[in-house]
Amino acid sequence: MKAFPLHLMRHGAPQLAGRLLGHLDAPPEADGIALCVERARGLDFARVVTSDLARARAPGEVIAAERGVGHGVDSRWRELYFGRWEGADPATLPSADLARFWDDPDGFPPPEGESWTDLCGRIRDGLGDLGEPVLVICHAGAMRAALAVLCNFDVRQGWAVDLPYGAVLSLRVWPGEQPSVQITGLMP
Numbered sequence: 001m002k003a004f005p006l007h008l009m010r011h012g013a014p015q016l017a018g019r020l021l022g023h024l025d026a027p028p029e030a031d032g033i034a035l036c037v038e039r040a041r042g043l044d045f046a047r048v049v050t051s052d053l054a055r056a057r058a059p060g061e062v063i064a065a066e067r068g069v070g071h072g073v074d075s076r077w078r079e080l081y082f083g084r085w086e087g088a089d090p091a092t093l094p095s096a097d098l099a100r101f102w103d104d105p106d107g108f109p110p111p112e113g114e115s116w117t118d119l120c121g122r123i124r125d126g127l128g129d130l131g132e133p134v135l136v137i138c139h140a141g142a143m144r145a146a147l148a149v150l151c152n153f154d155v156r157q158g159w160a161v162d163l164p165y166g167a168v169l170s171l172r173v174w175p176g177e178q179p180s181v182q183i184t185g186l187m188p
Contacts, residue, residue, distance in 0.1 A: 002174075003172050003173060003174045004130070004131060004132055004133050004134070004172070004173055004175075005043075005044050005045065005133045005134075005170065005171070005172055005173075005184070006130060006133075006134055006136065006170070006171045006172070006173050007040075007043045007044075007045055007134070007135045007136065007168055007169070007170050007171075008136050008138065008142075008143045008146055008168070008169045008170075008171070009036060009039060009040065009135060009136065009137045009138070009166070009167070009168045009169075010137075010138070010139060010140050010143060010163050010164070010165055010166060010167045010168075011028060011032065011036065011051075011053075011055040011056040011059060011137055011138070011139065011165065011166075012028055012029065012031065012032020012033055012034070012035045012036045012055070012059060012165050012166050013028070013029045013031065013032035013035075013165045014026040014027065014028050014029065014032060014054075014055040015027050015028075015029060016087065017029075017165070018089065018090075019087055019088060019089050019090075020082045020085050020086065020087065020088050020089075020090060020110075021055075021079065021082075021086070021087065022078075022079050022080060022081050022082035022083075022085070022086045022087075022113070023053070023078055023079065023081050023082075023086065024053075024086050024087050025053050025054050025055075026053075026054070026055055027054050027055065027058070028054060028055040028058045028059065032055070032059070032165060032166070033058055033059045033062060035165065035166040036059035036060075036062075036063065036137065036166055037059060037062055037063055037066065039166050039168050039187060040059075040063045040067070040135060043135055043168070043170070044133050045067075045069065045133045045134050045135040046069055046070075046132050046133045046134065047064070047069050047070040047071070047072065047132065047133075047134055047135075048060045048063055048064040048067075048069060048070070048071045048072070048134070048135045048136075048137065049071075049072045049073075049074050049077065049126075049130070049134055049135070049136045049137075050071065050072075050073055050074070050077065050136070050137040050138065051073075051074070051075065051077040051078045051079070051137070051138045051139060051142070052073045052074070052075040052077075052078065053078060053079070053139075056077070056137045056138055056139065057073055057137075059137055060073075060135075060137045063135065063137075074126055074129075076122040076123065076125055076126035077122075077123070077126050077136060077138040077139070077142050078122075078138075078139065078142065079138075079139035079140070079141045079142060080105075080110075080113070080114050080116070080119045080139075080141040080142075080145075081110075081113050081114035082110045082113045082114075083109070083110040083111050083112035083113025083114070084110065084111040084112050084113070085110040085111065085113060086113075102159065103155075104155070105155060106155075116145075116148075116155060119141060119142070119145045120145045120148050120149055122145075123142055123145040123146050123148075123149055124149045127146065127149060127150065127173075127179075130173075130175075131175060140163040140167075143161075143163055143167075143169055144158035144159065144161060144163070145158070146169075147161065147169075150171065150173065150179055150181040151181055151183070161186075162188055163188075164188055167186070167187060167188050168185070168186070168187040169183070169185075169186050170183070170184045170185035170186070170187075171183055171184060172184055
């Protein structure tokens with residue numbers, strides 16, 4: 001199959017930045033949308049796919065309209081679901097529980113939350129529907145899960161990738177049962 005460029009962009013700053021937002025639909029800040037629009041200007045893509053959460057969807061709508069390309073919304077690109085930790089400031093959570101989660105998100109997922117394996121499964125399914133030059137605007141967890149699926153990154157390798165708001169990770173993907181990937185750029 002033919003290789004295609006895949007650009008993964010983390011949404012810009014949302015309201016309540018710094019909290020474990022997960023599936024909470026915190027609206028984006030205006031400067032967060034502007035950052036995403038600016039970062040997209042130099043990228044090659046034929047369509048935009050976004051998480052259904054406003055902090056990713058809103059910049060995607062603006063970028064797609066500016067570029068004159070299609071925009072699809074796909075809930076599989078949501079952030080990890082943090083369960084009872086949704087919306088929490090990490091500083092207010094029991095530090096031992098949070099440390100166990102960061103060290104082993106499969107063995108110690110957030111209370112009533114999603115496991116790392118489940119997030120990777122959602123992202124694997126979402127990646128399977130791509131196949132043309134595309135910009136996916138999503139969340140840091142979803143981007144790290146894509147690296148796990150496409151590049152076989154383990155949890156520690158994924159956490160080591162710095163993905164501030166508006167970060168862009170560019171890849172060239174050769175689809176198939178075992179996709180091949182080349183990382184072509186990271187714009188923090």
